[in-house]
Each structure stands twice: as C-alpha cells, then as structure tokens.
Amino acid sequence: MTIADIDAAWIDAALTAARPQAVAALLRYFRDLDTAEEAFQEACLRALKAWPRNGPPRDPTAWLILVGRNAALDGVRKQSKSAPLPAEDLISDLEDAEAALVDRLDGEHYRDDVLRLLFICCHPDLPATQQVAVALRIVSGLSVKQIARAFLVSESAMEQRITRAKARIGAAAVPFGAPGVEDRAERLSTVAAMVYLVFNEGYSAGGKELLTRGSLCGEAIRLARLLLRLFPSEPEIMGLTALLLLQHARAPGRFDADGAVVLLEDQDRGLWNARMIAEGLALIDKAVRHRRPGPYLVQAAIAAEHDRAARAEDTNWARIDLLYGDLEQLAPSPVVTLNRAVAVSKTAGPERALEMIEPLAPKLSGYFHFFGLKGGLLFQLGRRDEARVAFDQAIALASTAAEAAHIRLHLDRLMNDGAGG
Amino acid sequence: MLYAILCYNLEDAVSAWTAAEDAVVMARLGVVEAGLAAADRLGAVARLLPTTSAVTLRKGREQMVIDGPFAETKEQLLGFYVVDCGNLEAAVDVARDLAVANPDRGAYEIRPLAVYRSGALTPSRLKRTPVKGLGA
Numbered sequence: 001m002t003i004a005d006i007d008a009a010w011i012d013a014a015l016t017a018a019r020p021q022a023v024a025a026l027l028r029y030f031r032d033l034d035t036a037e038e039a040f041q042e043a044c045l046r047a048l049k050a051w052p053r054n055g056p057p058r059d060p061t062a063w064l065i066l067v068g069r070n071a072a073l074d075g076v077r078k079q080s081k082s083a084p085l086p087a088e089d090l091i092s093d094l095e096d097a098e099a100a101l102v103d104r105l106d107g108e109h110y111r112d113d114v115l116r117l118l119f120i121c122c123h124p125d126l127p128a129t130q131q132v133a134v135a136l137r138i139v140s141g142l143s144v145k146q147i148a149r150a151f152l153v154s155e156s157a158m159e160q161r162i163t164r165a166k167a168r169i170g171a172a173a174v175p176f177g178a179p180g181v182e183d184r185a186e187r188l189s190t191v192a193a194m195v196y197l198v199f200n201e202g203y204s205a206g207g208k209e210l211l212t213r214g215s216l217c218g219e220a221i222r223l224a225r226l227l228l229r230l231f232p233s234e235p236e237i238m239g240l241t242a243l244l245l246l247q248h249a250r251a252p253g254r255f256d257a258d259g260a261v262v263l264l265e266d267q268d269r270g271l272w273n274a275r276m277i278a279e280g281l282a283l284i285d286k287a288v289r290h291r292r293p294g295p296y297l298v299q300a301a302i303a304a305e306h307d308r309a310a311r312a313e314d315t316n317w318a319r320i321d322l323l324y325g326d327l328e329q330l331a332p333s334p335v336v337t338l339n340r341a342v343a344v345s346k347t348a349g350p351e352r353a354l355e356m357i358e359p360l361a362p363k364l365s366g367y368f369h370f371f372g373l374k375g376g377l378l379f380q381l382g383r384r385d386e387a388r389v390a391f392d393q394a395i396a397l398a399s400t401a402a403e404a405a406h407i408r409l410h411l412d413r414l415m416n417d418g419a420g421g
Numbered sequence: 422m423l424y425a426i427l428c429y430n431l432e433d434a435v436s437a438w439t440a441a442e443d444a445v446v447m448a449r450l451g452v453v454e455a456g457l458a459a460a461d462r463l464g465a466v467a468r469l470l471p472t473t474s475a476v477t478l479r480k481g482r483e484q485m486v487i488d489g490p491f492a493e494t495k496e497q498l499l500g501f502y503v504v505d506c507g508n509l510e511a512a513v514d515v516a517r518d519l520a521v522a523n524p525d526r527g528a529y530e531i532r533p534l535a536v537y538r539s540g541a542l543t544p545s546r547l548k549r550t551p552v553k554g555l556g557a
Binding site: 007009010013014016017056058059222225228229232233238241273275278279282283286288289291293297298301319322323325326 | 431433434436437440470471472473474476486487488489495525526554555556
C-alpha cells in the first residue's frame with residue numbers, strides 16, 4: 001500500500017461517513033433533495049482533488065457542507081451573473097468559517113437534520129423495499145448498481161424504482177420545522193424500523209446472494225451507530241444496534257462452504273465475531289440502566305442468550321422463554337408467539353409447543369417459518385405424514401434458495417428415517 | 422520511564438475496514454508488539470470498542486451517568502499501549518514503528534506515565550452475568 005492508496009481509502013471512508021450529515025444539512029439549506037445530493041456530489045469531487053494536496057480539513061463534514069453549499073449557490077449565481085464565491089482551496093484554510101458552521105452543526109439542529117433525511121425515506125406510501133432502496137441510495141450513498149445487485153433486479157429496474165420513489169418523496173410536504181418532542185420520538189421509531197428492514201434484507205440472503213446482500217447488514221449497523229451517536233440516551237436505539245450486532249456476529253457461521261444454511265445449534269461458535277458480541281452486550285447493559293425495555297432491547301437480549309452460550313446445549317431456553325413473554329407483552333404478534341414456541345419446545349417439549357402454534361395457523365398461513373417449525377415439531381412427535389405436508393408447504397413459501405434447501409434437508413431426513421424404520 | 426501511546430483515528434474510517442483489512446493491520450501491529458514484549462518493554466495493550474458503547478460518570482455533588490463518551494472529538498481515542506522506554510525519543514521511535522505497521526491516518530499521543538500498576542487481569546472471553554431487569 002502506498003501513501004496515496006491509504007489517502008484514497010481514508011478519504012473514501014471519510015466521505016462515506018460524512019454523507020448523511022452533509023446531505024441532511026444541504027437538504028435543510030436547499031429544501032430540495034436533488035439539489036442537496038448534487039451539491040454533496042460536487043463537494044466530494046472537489047475533496048478528492050483538494051484533500052490529497054492540502055491534507056484533509058479539520059472537520060471533513062463541515063468542509064463538505066460549506067463547499068457543497070457554495071458550489072450549488074455558485075451554479076445559481078452563474079446563471080444570474082453574480083460574482084463567484086471563494087475557491088475551496090481558500091475555504092479549507094478558513095478555520096473561522098468552519099468553526100462557525102461546526103457550532104451550528106452541533107446540538108439538536110444537526111441531529112434533526114439527519115433524522116429528517118432518514119425520515120423522508122420512510123414515506124408511508126412507499127412499500128418497505130422501496131424505503132430501503134431509497135435510504136441506501138440517499139443516506140448511505142450506495143450506487144444504483146450496488147442496490148440493484150442487493151435486490152437481485154436489473155440496474156434499470158432499480159433506477160426506475162428509486163426515481164419513482166424520489167418523485168413521491170419530492171411531492172410530499174417535507175417537514176422542515178424543528179419537530180416537537182413527540183414528533184421526534186415518532187420519527188425516530190419509524191426510522192429505526194427502516195434500519196431494521198435494511199438489516200433484514202441483508203440477513204435473509206443466503207449462499208451466493210450473501211456476497212452482494214450481506215453488505216446491507218453492515219450498512220444497517222452503520223446507520224444504527226449513526227442514530228446512536230445522534231440520540232445517545234435512547235434505550236431502544238441502543239437495543240436496535242445491539243440486536244443487529246448480536247445477529248450479524250453469527251454471520252460467519254450461518255452458512256456452510258456450499259452456501260447451505262447451518263442451524264444455530266450446529267454452528268461453529270468459534271467463527272462468531274467476539275468483538276461484535278462484546279459490543280452488543282455492552283449496549284444492552286447501557287440500555288437496561290434506563291429501565292424502559294422496548295421491543296428491540298428485548299430481542300437483543302434474546303439474541304444475547306444465544307451468543308452467550310458456549311455450546312448449543314448451554315442455551316438458557318427458560319430465560320429465552322421469559323424474554324419472549326416480555327416481548328409478547330410489549331409487541332404482541334403471531335410471529336413472536338411462534339418464536340416463543342421454539343423455546344417452549346426445548347423446555348416443555350414439542351407437544352406443548354405445537355398446542356401454542358396451532359391457533360396461529362389462520363394468521364400465519366403464508367409464513368415460511370410457521371410451516372418449518374410445525375413440520376419440525378410434528379417430526380419430533382413421530383407424526384411423519386403430517387410433518388411431510390407441513391414441510392412441503394414451507395418449501396412452497398420459501399423466499400430464498402437457502403431456505404428451501406434447508407427444508408429439503410429435513411424432508412430427506414424424514415424419508416431416510418422412514419425407509420430405515 | 423513508562424509511556425502511554427494513545428491511538429486516535431476516525432472511528433468511522435476504522436470501523437469501515439473489512440475483517441480482512443482489520444486482520445492484516447492487527448497482525449502487523451502484533452509484530453511490533455512481539456518485538457517489544459521480547460525485550461520486556463511492553464505493558465498493557467488495549468483496543469477500545471466504539472465510543473457509542475461508552476457511558477460517562479460525571480462527578481460532583483450529584484453523580485450522573487451520561488450515555489456516550491466523555492469528549493465528542495473529531496478523532497476518537499481507539500486504544501492504547503503502555504511501553505517502557507529510556508526516554509522520549511525511544512518512545513517516539515516505538516510510535517513510529519506502530520505508524521509504519523498501521524499507516525492509516527490519525528495520530529499517536531505519547532504521554533509519560535506517573536503511576537502504573539500492571540494488575541493481574543488475564544483476558545476472559547464473554548464471561549458475563551446476564552443483565553437484570555429483563556425477562557423477569
């Protein structure tokens with residue numbers, strides 16, 4: 001690696017890190033998403049020229065905002081024949097200009113800017129996958145090509161999707177006023193849900209898809225950490241970040257060399273990322289001090305129980321059952337009960353678990369995991385024919401090749417056992 | 422004389438390293454550490470988790486635990502070494518070796534120690550008690 005390579009990598013990381021804050025501030029200034037994005041793009045181009053020559057500025061984000069703003073204004077002025085603004089070479093030495101801007105960047109103002117930028121991606125008219133695509137494009141700065149690959153669609157289809165979504169956002173009234181306490185809390189929870197969606201897009205990928213989609217998990221963690229820096233005292237943001245870290249920590253063990261799913265109980269726990277687990281556990285500790293457990297925190301605590309167990313048989317299922325009990329209170333849903341049934345099957349046996357999930361059938365008739373678990377429980381109870389029906393239903397509902405392959409493995413086992421006995 | 426070498430860099434840049442890049446840097450730093458250890462000059466070595474994992478206890482008549490790091494800085498304290506060096510020049514040389522091993526941007530602050538107790542901690546992996554207040 002040469003110094004130039006290091007600089008290029010460092011500058012790239014600094015630009016990526018600065019993007020949400022810079023685009024958010026430019027959006028407030030210009031009140032137009034396209035202008036804000038173009039202004040940031042222009043600032044990045046100038047940074048790539050100016051920073052290797054002059055060294056990076058003291059505050060890269062402030063520099064990018066200032067230069068981006070001036071570049072966009074310059075464009076406007078050229079059209080109206082006004083005097084141009086100072087070149088960015090001069091600006092990078094103007095500590096005062098930076099300092100003044102940094103002052104304004106600090107505190108709630110700038111916090112609300114970033115929250116607004118994330119929030120407008122969560123337009124309620126946009127389907128979840130489009131929210132995720134738009135956020136990845138605007139906030140994370142992924143290219144349309146990268147996003148298209150992550151969603152397994154053609155670049156032109158994704159381009160169209162994002163353009164349409166952005167038009168919708170543009171037509172909506174963007175709330176530029178400073179939000180009140182309640183509005184802020186509501187925005188934050190909407191945005192947190194979107195970050196979790198980004199993560200799940202990556203997490204549900206398997207096999208070959210993992211290469212392209214797995215990066216979405218890293219991107220979601222980056223966004224969660226960003227939220228956590230902006231809202232350092234929100235236990236649910238700590239919980240969300242912890243949840244993503246504790247789940248992503250297991251990624252190296254989730255698939256075998258052929259890309260097939262490895263069940264949690266069969267994973268090589270030595271492959272898990274100990275540093276991510278430590279960070280996730282630290283965040284849970286912090287969050288619990290606030291004594292206001294929310295759904296993300298409880299889910300993180302459940303993930304932590306798995307991560308903490310040195311061997312699968314060390315898993316404290318009784319505690320996981322209790323935690324799912326908490327979660328059923330906080331955020332009742334048939335999926336939560338379904339997951340609780342897994343813990344119950346370990347502590348009280350498959351019969352009791354099957355009783356728990358049978359009433360869920362009408363609500364989960366389109367849910368892969370429902371039939372996967374049902375098949376598994378029936379299999380344990382020796383009800384093979386019923387198990388086979390459930391597994392067949394699961395395969396029909398599988399959304400990834402890895403999911404389907406995993407159920408086929410169960411079916412194979414069923415056939416072999418059947419033949420043997 | 423003991424010196425602390427405090428490592429500062431952009432947290433975002435460091436956490437953007439891929440696992441492979443991270444491993445390469447840590448291996449190269451490990452070589453420098455091994456050299457110091459072989460010469461009996463290496464004390465505690467620590468790499469810190471991200472600043473978002475920190476809380477800060479504000480002292481005073483009323484103590485307060487605040488979420489987040491003590492100082493919001495542009496570059497963050499990410500870790501430190503304690504090394505035994507004859508003088509400042511020797512400590513600067515160690516920092517230079519570290520900088521060659523990890524040529525990313527950032528800075529090393531070289532700070533002489535007034536008191537050092539090595540303690541008897543050995544690394545233990547994930548031995549933690551479950552948190553109270555959940556799953557009750």
